[in-house]
Amino acid sequence: MHLWHEIGCDNASRDGSAMVYYTIYVKGLNNQTGYIDVALEDELLLKDYQIFLDIGLKAHKPYAIANVAASKGKAGHFIIDLATIAAITLNPST
Secondary structure (H helix, E strand, O other): OHHHHHOOOOOOOOOOOOOEEEEEEEOOOOOOOOEEEEEEOOOHHHHHHHHHHHHOOOOOOOEEEOOOOOOOOOOOEEOOOHHHEEEEEEEEOO
């Protein structure tokens, strides 16, 4: 995974415990900040957003939320309309 190297996670686990923290700035979001912080299992949202910016193709799929508390059971999913995203920043897990 090329992104892991770019954001400084060369030694991050690939067994599902690795995660990427996203800050997603959303157009018209009325939550006093204008952004959403979420930890996802991989960089798939960023890749889909880059494709949307390049050719306008919107992905219609959920993104797996990282299991940050190591709780039992299935993790949730995060869904967002790519057209509402103004910007995305990534932060590696520490």
